[in-house]
Amino acid sequence: MLLIHCPYCGPRPELEFSYGGEAHIARPSPPESVSADDWVAFLYLRANRRGLQAERWRHVRGCARFFNALRDTTTDQFLATYRCGEPRPDGGGSASP
């Protein structure tokens, strides 16, 4: 079981959290002019990265707040957790929420 550092509550066991998938995926807009391919990219396509990944977690059985994390998917080791709206601590990827 992972030990996850909630940026609001501190380190807590994984069972208190729910996973939210890849982070920093911005919803395209305005919706009336978004192409089908762009909706596919937003809704379905994922980097599914082997290595360092930015991802969303929610401390659903604690403070119930969303936050982001950097985790290495080849070791499951967390490198950092950070609040929504903050850029990736390693400067990678896009900085959208």
Place this chain on the structure above:
Amino acid sequence: MQKFSAWSLLKQAFGGHRGWQPQWRRAAPQSSYDAIIVGGGGHGLGAAYYLASEHGMNRVAVLEKGWIGGGNTGRNTTVIRSNYLFDESARLYDHAVKMWRDLSQHLNYNVMYSPRGVLMLAHSVHDMQVSKRHIHANRCNGVDNEWLSPAECKAFCPPLNIGHDIRYPVLGGALQRRGGTARHDAVAWGYARAADALGVDIVENCEVTGICRDANGAVEAVETTRGRIGSRKIGVAAAGNSSVVMGLAGIRLPLESFPLQALVSEPIKPVLPCVVMSNAIHAYVSQSDKGELVIGAGTDAYTSYTQRGALHVNLHTLAAICELFPAFRRLRMLRNWGGIVDVSPDRSPIICKTAVPGLYLNCGWGTGGFKATPGSAHLFAWTIAHDEPHPLNAPFTLERFRDGLLIDEAAAAAVAH
């Protein structure tokens, strides 16, 4: 290839069994092939076999980064069934179940297919309604499935606890009698041996590190840890690593890779005559011919490539099994392990051409790919050879996500996703 028969066994017995040859060559990669399959699991090896045996392509290579059958083919819980809800899925999986029947004879290799029945339990009124809906849908598609009362479940599977004093009592079950199990390693080995006999090169310890394209964008070669290998047709069957391999060609996939765990008990005498599954409380168990209980746990919550998962996921499944089968409570577990499964948004697979000419894709089998191995391999070979999908896999494209034609098998693995 040495053929297996009672006569060859007897002949080798007289020679002290010292005359058996390796089942396939340890091939070194040639400079080019008519087709390359990336991924030496059951789906990839089978596809190479059918390319050679049904489509006359003898210059075929299977490139495997580790050893063949060492990924999900050797890590699954070997359950075979075709009781899927939607027409497209029922046709796809039943194609495979029909092929399982005579696969051992066809390959001259005992894959130990055992149609011992798959019993899927219901624990609530909702479960019963969903099960019966599945049964009717299956029977409309010519897939056998029948409803059993609790007493009939008990008669079919004697160690099952159908008492009312458990947290989630058994209210009945759906039984597919043609469902069952097979020996997973034997499937990889059988296909490898048969493909090798037809000239297919099986290249192990050969990781694909690049996909090269010509001026028109079509594939022309792969870069590997054992050098550049040319081919105008490249089929990717890389399971949990599909996103990584397809990323080499610049294609993003609608997949997420999760750890899925399994475990086996110490071997005991035959006690469990069928496969038992419960979606609601997540029990998933059968007994191997060696006597071990083979237990499937759930996926972890997060994506990962570690090939291991958390203990609490296994404990969840074991708690359900101990309640359904009180006799198993004192069994010790021998081993547990994890595999990485590529889960698609609608829990249905993807077998298709891609936007890159000459590049073909077979992925998205998620937690339930083993059962489909022969059918998937057969259809993938067809798709590669004809450069168009077979009617059975035509709905299983990447474009279905754009066009809103999802095949939404939430019950695909009959386990909670």
